[in-house]
Amino acid sequence: MHLATYLGLLDEGEKTLAASFRQVAEGHAEEADVYHLCNRLAAECDRHREHLAPAVARYGEQKVEEPEDLHAEGLTTTRTGGVGLLRDLHDLYLLVCYLDIAWTVVGQAAKAARDKELIGIVDHCEGETSTQLKWLKTRMKEAAPQALIVAS
Amino acid sequence: MAHDRIKDIWGPTTGFAAGEPWPIRVDTHLRDGLREEDVEHWVQSACVLCSNGCGVDIAVRDGQMVGVRGREDDRVSRGRLGPKGLFGWQGQLRDRITTPLVRRNGTLVEASWDEAMGLVVERSRALLDTKGPLSHGFYTSGQLMLEEYYTLAVIGKAGIGTPHMDGNTRLCTATAAAALKESFGTDGQPGSYTDLDVCDAVFHYGHNVAETQTVLWARMLDRLAGPNPPLHVCVDPRRTKVAEASDVHLAVRPGTNQALMNGLLRELIHRDWVDHAWVEEHTVGYDELARTVEPYTPQQVAEICRVEARDVERAAEVFGTSDRVVSTVLQGFYQSHQATAASVQVNNLHLLRGMLGRPGAAILQMNGQPTAQNNRETGVDGDLSGFRNWNNESHVQELADLWDVDPVVIPHWSPPTHAMQIFRYAEQGSIGFLWIAGTNPAVSMPDLGRIRRILGGDQVFVVVNEAFRNETTELADVVLPSALWGEKTGTFTNVDRTVHLADKAVDPPGQARSDLDIWVDYARRMGFTDRSGRPIPRWDSPEDAFDGWRECSRGRPCDYSGMSYAKLRGSGGIQWPCTDDAPEGTERIYTDHVFNTQDDYCENYGHDLLTGAAVDATEHKAMRYDGRARLKAAPWTPPPEFPSDEYPLGLGTGRTVFHFHTRTKTMRAAELDEAAPDAWVEIAPEDAEPLGIVEGDLVRVESARGALEAKARVSDIRPGAVFVPFHYGDVDRGGRPTRAANELTITAWDPVSKQPAFKGGAVRVTKVADGDGPSPAPDNTASARTSRTSRKG
Numbered sequence: 001m002h003l004a005t006y007l008g009l010l011d012e013g014e015k016t017l018a019a020s021f022r023q024v025a026e027g028h029a030e031e032a033d034v035y036h037l038c039n040r041l042a043a044e045c046d047r048h049r050e051h052l053a054p055a056v057a058r059y060g061e062q063k064v065e066e067p068e069d070l071h072a073e074g075l076t077t078t079r080t081g082g083v084g085l086l087r088d089l090h091d092l093y094l095l096v097c098y099l100d101i102a103w104t105v106v107g108q109a110a111k112a113a114r115d116k117e118l119i120g121i122v123d124h125c126e127g128e129t130s131t132q133l134k135w136l137k138t139r140m141k142e143a144a145p146q147a148l149i150v151a152s
Numbered sequence: 153m154a155h156d157r158i159k160d161i162w163g164p165t166t167g168f169a170a171g172e173p174w175p176i177r178v179d180t181h182l183r184d185g186l187r188e189e190d191v192e193h194w195v196q197s198a199c200v201l202c203s204n205g206c207g208v209d210i211a212v213r214d215g216q217m218v219g220v221r222g223r224e225d226d227r228v229s230r231g232r233l234g235p236k237g238l239f240g241w242q243g244q245l246r247d248r249i250t251t252p253l254v255r256r257n258g259t260l261v262e263a264s265w266d267e268a269m270g271l272v273v274e275r276s277r278a279l280l281d282t283k284g285p286l287s288h289g290f291y292t293s294g295q296l297m298l299e300e301y302y303t304l305a306v307i308g309k310a311g312i313g314t315p316h317m318d319g320n321t322r323l324c325t326a327t328a329a330a331a332l333k334e335s336f337g338t339d340g341q342p343g344s345y346t347d348l349d350v351c352d353a354v355f356h357y358g359h360n361v362a363e364t365q366t367v368l369w370a371r372m373l374d375r376l377a378g379p380n381p382p383l384h385v386c387v388d389p390r391r392t393k394v395a396e397a398s399d400v401h402l403a404v405r406p407g408t409n410q411a412l413m414n415g416l417l418r419e420l421i422h423r424d425w426v427d428h429a430w431v432e433e434h435t436v437g438y439d440e441l442a443r444t445v446e447p448y449t450p451q452q453v454a455e456i457c458r459v460e461a462r463d464v465e466r467a468a469e470v471f472g473t474s475d476r477v478v479s480t481v482l483q484g485f486y487q488s489h490q491a492t493a494a495s496v497q498v499n500n501l502h503l504l505r506g507m508l509g510r511p512g513a514a515i516l517q518m519n520g521q522p523t524a525q526n527n528r529e530t531g532v533d534g535d536l537s538g539f540r541n542w543n544n545e546s547h548v549q550e551l552a553d554l555w556d557v558d559p560v561v562i563p564h565w566s567p568p569t570h571a572m573q574i575f576r577y578a579e580q581g582s583i584g585f586l587w588i589a590g591t592n593p594a595v596s597m598p599d600l601g602r603i604r605r606i607l608g609g610d611q612v613f614v615v616v617n618e619a620f621r622n623e624t625t626e627l628a629d630v631v632l633p634s635a636l637w638g639e640k641t642g643t644f645t646n647v648d649r650t651v652h653l654a655d656k657a658v659d660p661p662g663q664a665r666s667d668l669d670i671w672v673d674y675a676r677r678m679g680f681t682d683r684s685g686r687p688i689p690r691w692d693s694p695e696d697a698f699d700g701w702r703e704c705s706r707g708r709p710c711d712y713s714g715m716s717y718a719k720l721r722g723s724g725g726i727q728w729p730c731t732d733d734a735p736e737g738t739e740r741i742y743t744d745h746v747f748n749t750q751d752d753y754c755e756n757y758g759h760d761l762l763t764g765a766a767v768d769a770t771e772h773k774a775m776r777y778d779g780r781a782r783l784k785a786a787p788w789t790p791p792p793e794f795p796s797d798e799y800p801l802g803l804g805t806g807r808t809v810f811h812f813h814t815r816t817k818t819m820r821a822a823e824l825d826e827a828a829p830d831a832w833v834e835i836a837p838e839d840a841e842p843l844g845i846v847e848g849d850l851v852r853v854e855s856a857r858g859a860l861e862a863k864a865r866v867s868d869i870r871p872g873a874v875f876v877p878f879h880y881g882d883v884d885r886g887g888r889p890t891r892a893a894n895e896l897t898i899t900a901w902d903p904v905s906k907q908p909a910f911k912g913g914a915v916r917v918t919k920v921a922d923g924d925g926p927s928p929a930p931d932n933t934a935s936a937r938t939s940r941t942s943r944k945g
Contacts, residue, residue: 031576032899033906036792037763082582134765142566142573145315150286150582 027078167377182219198652205646234366243820250662293590294521297642311680324520330905337749343514358484391868407791413497415453425472430506437783476512581611635660764903848923858895
């Protein structure tokens with residue numbers, strides 16, 4: 001059963017995303033909204049892992065080995081300035097996308113496995129992940145013109 | 153009698169019963185012992201020293217303002233004036249800037265209008281040529297006239313084409329607008345002040361109306377003095393006069409409003425004080441709301457907010473069992489971290505009971521400033537003109553047709569930039585030209601050290617329209633002298649949609665000009681034109697600007713098309729919408745319970761209340777709101793900064809009854825200045841005692857951002873909270889330690905309204921020196937000395 005593989009991927013992915021949100025918060029602390037919101041969303045990722053824990057315990061978490069590329073790279077540094085912010089948010093966007101579809105995939109499996117507990121977990125976390133995506137999109141749309149047209 | 157109005161703030165009561173007209177009481181103040189027969193003429197106006205908009209006549213003698221008298225036929229005030237209305241106007245009679253000033257070799261020196269405007273235009277033109285419209289930002293006010301805002305909106309959006317326009321309304325009223333848009337689809341106040349005359353209960357959410365709108369409180373006091381007074385419920389960490397008069401006072405811990413609101417909603421649902429048929433017919437989102445509030449039991453709320461569970465239950469019972477409730481909301485909610493979410497829950501309480509659009513059942517999402525509403529309407533504060541939706545191409549096309557420009561010129565790829573972001577771009581230098589008018593951000597914005605660095609730096613050219621030298625003018629590159637109230641003609645609109653005409657009574661001092669004249673001059677020098685080669689704007693007088701605005705507002709919720717200067721002159725105020733069908737204006741909107749949430753009419757598609765993520769057009773369509781109100785929910789989240797071991801107390805900042813904003817006018821009016829001459833720090837006796845602090849001691853308040861020093865007022869504020877009035881700056885202080893509240897405040901804002909969270913930061917207080925008598929805090933307001941323990945010292 002490969003559901004355990006995907007649960008492991010989700011767990012690891014949320015961990016990576018939480019660290020990346022925190023990285024961006026610290027790196028762009030002068031953008032006050034980014035700082036506060038990224039920290040809050042990092043805490044949300046931590047909670048996603050807690051929600052997921054009972055399912056992980058039941059199915060067992062399997063480290064992802066095949067195919068090798070099935071994991072997301074977190075942000076290890078941040079860039080500076082307006083364009084730097086835009087690109088860091090862009091990286092976060094890709095990470096959240098990766099998790100968003102991972103939740104969808106696990107949700108499908110949960111339904112087929114008639115696992116009501118896991119269905120409930122996915123419903124909750126998938127919704128929040130999708131809001132993270134929408135926030136990043138909203139923020140990037142606002143930031144892009146100034147960063148790409150005017151900023152030096 | 154007039155001078156007593158410092159002691160007797162609200163004046164003699166004139167009690168009345170529900171449904172009776174509010175009695176007339178005419179308040180007057182004339183200078184220098186003048187009598188009414190000494191006045192040469194009276195000029196119609198309305199007061200600009202809070203958001204109430206009381207009708208007033210300005211007394212003129214020998215070409216000078218010599219007094220004021222309330223207008224007895226005014227629907228807002230019925231002749232009354234508050235202390236600021238009576239005395240504050242005197243402050244504009246001295247210390248005015250009378251010539252333009254330009255910075256040469258680091259200092260401001262007098263210059264001619266040609267020199268000053270030449271510099272402005274040269275810098276503006278150079279930046280537009282090299283960097284384009286996004287290099288320009290405008291930060292205005294809640295003090296200018298409708299005509300001035302609209303003129304600037306057209307210059308900024310159709311002439312320059314910059315999205316970077318906002319007002320200090322972002323600090324005072326942005327959440328009112330945001331909350332109304334989230335729930336009802338557009339901005340627009342559902343209630344009317346006359347609802348207070350018939351209601352059964354009044355809820356005050358973070359609204360110290362006794363000090364912020366004294367004449368509105370007088371109206372409520374008069375109901376309380378009548379035979380069948382309404383119940384009052386007050387949510388405020390301070391023991392305000394409103395709290396004292398209330399049947400239930402919920403002194404919540406700062407930063408916990410949303411938890412309380414969810415608890416009240418849960419009580420309504422659990423006790424079944426819900427009009428299910430109405431909710432079904434007129435709202436969308438009930439199930440999610442019910443799910444979201446479910447964890448907020450009275451006990452849970454008591455734990456989070458540090459209030460009594462039975463008080464939460466009692467407040468919900470008052471709301472749930474009264475037939476006609478008026479809710480008023482202000483800065484205690486608007487300047488907190490979940491500002492929009494909590495204010496939306498006030499709307500939700502009314503929606504669950506179908507308590508809207510009929511006499512006595514009303515919401516007043518308040519404004520802080522007299523003309524804030526017009527900044528919102530005309531679109532110089534982060535909106536498109538006429539409550540239009542920037543994300544709706546047909547709305548943008550309407551404006552393009554009206555202004556005769558290519559729609560691509562009008563920035564609408566995102567919402568217009570909010571003030572905090574404008575200052576961030578100015579900090580980074582991508583905004584290189586910042587024009588500030590009628591506001592003093594070097595005192596009023598959060599984290600002043602940062603604001604001073606931004607305005608004082610070389611990366612941005614700062615132009616300031618001002619009447620007085622202040623903390624902000626001292627950092628500007630060009631200062632342009634502005635005419636003030638009574639020195640120019642214009643209209644403005646109060647909290648309950650009442651429009652007043654304020655006629656010019658006297659000439660401005662020296663070379664001062666109205667902001668309208670200044671911006672038209674700028675536009676002409678810049679040569680902005682429309683597609684037909686006509687100048688932008690097409691007008692240069694207030695009345696023509698007003699007529700331009702009437703067309704812009706036609707068909708939108710804030711419809712002025714049926715108004716004119718002639719109609720307003722002599723009237724007691726006219727409420728919009730005013731159209732051919734409703735020529736006398738409209739007392740109450742949403743009387744048919746059809747809201748403005750239609751896809752093609754709404755002002756925005758809404759947001760996620762926790763993150764501010766925008767809902768897009770497709771998602772909005774899928775919800776099929778179509779005239780039904782949006783019930784939007786959010787859990788409580790802890791504030792960005794909670795008290796800690798290092799900073800154990802929660803900070804609140806706010807207004808006091810005797811001053812307005814940064815005191816530019818009120819400190820120059822002797823009666824007001826003497827009543828509250830200096831800053832103070834309110835602290836509860838329970839917190840003061842272990843720190844060795846007694847009334848009048850000099851204390852130091854520190855946050856992670858900065859510090860101030862002022863005298864302690866040991867008051868009835870809730871334990872754990874500290875309050876500092878936000879009025880006091882340092883321009884007149886020499887080298888003494890700062891007393892400005894915003895040295896302490898955090899740079900953080902609500903994700904939807906982008907209103908800064910002035911309330912809820914963490915501070916520590918230490919004693920600096922023994923006092924030599926009581927602090928300068930007034931004793932007849934929320935800052936009264938405590939009654940909880942015996943007085944010391």
